[in-house]
Amino acid sequence: MTGEPMFPERGPWSDGASYERYMGRWSRRVAREFIAWLGQPAGLSWLDVGCGTGALTATICAECAPGAIVAVDPSGPFIDYARGTLRDNRVRFEVASASALPVGDRSIDVVASGLALNFFADRPAAFAEMQRVAKPNATIAFYVWDYPGGGMGFMDAFWEAAMAVAPGAASAGERSRFPFCTPGGLLDELRAAGFAQAEARPIEVTAEFADFDDLWAPFTQGTGPAPAYYQRLDGETRLALKRTLESRVAGRRPIQFPARAWALRGRPG
Ligand SMILES: C[S@@+](CC[C@H](N)C(=O)[O-])C[C@H]1O[C@@H](n2cnc3c(N)ncnc32)[C@H](O)[C@@H]1O
Structure with a gap:
């Protein structure tokens, strides 16, 4: 499924530079740990599903000597942002969905995905596609934030502040949207999809911000679920949310939050 972009220009995933400031900088940190855990040899064929601005793709290029x-x-x-910032002739970026992957059957050694699986509208279809394109002994692996455990601390702090000022914020937050992002929930989904040798582990990093503006500005730029939610608020509620979050981190220098992702891997069934 290649060709025209499937998302509108304005939406949660519409601006690469804003995404990098909001989330890409932290995704890149998890990607390094994830790649080390996978421990794959050089020369393999990789697929990055939901590659976004290329955080995981760039890490694969830097660390894995992929074919x-x-x-x-x-x-x-x-995809435009990724093509413009990662120029590597081993990489082919394509506009496509996880449920219609533009690669042949049994052609990929490592299918990987970073911080994207919970956003796939049809995870069973995505799991089926990942297994279709994987070679028989391939590794299929991904990581997502520990949303139910408040695993991405700065996003959790945003939603806690939002709940204090805006009725309805709780149901918009990732904690309630993605309850399956636990090791048990994800392993159950992998096993139900027919994966073999499925296992999970945590990856922990720290997100630190130079000052409040470094934390706050990305929430105002529209890219990502929390920033998209912020854009829907009226001016008064926006200001109340900003003041609430600011008061909760007052005096902290640098402002640091723990971040925990769950990484999973398995083999096609
Ligand atoms: C939080 S971003 C992660 C991007 C990148 N992998 C990273 O680690 O920074 C989530 C990504 O999932 C993508 N996405 C949403 N639905 C998708 C689908 N059905 N198939 C593939 N990707 C999807 C979004 O476009 C977005 O780029």
Whole structure:
């Protein structure tokens, strides 16, 4: 499924530079740990599903000496950003969805995905596609934030502040949208999809911000679920949210939050 972008220009995944400031900088940190855990040899064929602006793709290029990488995402603006910032002739970026991967059957050694699986509208279809394109002994692996455990601390702090000022914020937050992002929930989904040798582990990093503006500005730029939610608020509620979050981190220098992702891997069934 290649060709026209599948997401509108304005939406949660519409601006690569804003995404990098909001989340890409932290995704890159998890990606390094994830890649080390996978421990794959050089020369393999990789697929990055939901590659966004290329955080995981770039890490694969830097750490794994891949033979080739196909990196797909339905966001045209993100794919444009990735193409413009990661120029590597081993990489082919394509606009495509996880449920219709533009690669042949049994052609990929390592299928990987970073911080994207919970956003796939049809995870069973995505799992089926990942197994279709994987070679028989391939590794299929991904990581997502520990949303139910408040694992991405700065996003959790945003939603806690939002709940204090805006009725309805709780149901918009990732904690309630993605309850399956636990080791048990994800392993159950992998096993139900027919994966073999499925296992999970935590990856922990720290997100630190130079000052409040470094933390706050990305929330105002529209890219990502929390920033998209912020854009829907009226001016008074926006200001109340900003003041609430600011008061909760007052006096902290640097402002630091723990971040925990769950990483999973398995083999096609
Ligand atoms: C939080 S971003 C992660 C991007 C990148 N992998 C990273 O680690 O920074 C989530 C990504 O999932 C993508 N996405 C949403 N639905 C998708 C689908 N059905 N198939 C593939 N990717 C999807 C979005 O476009 C977005 O780029």
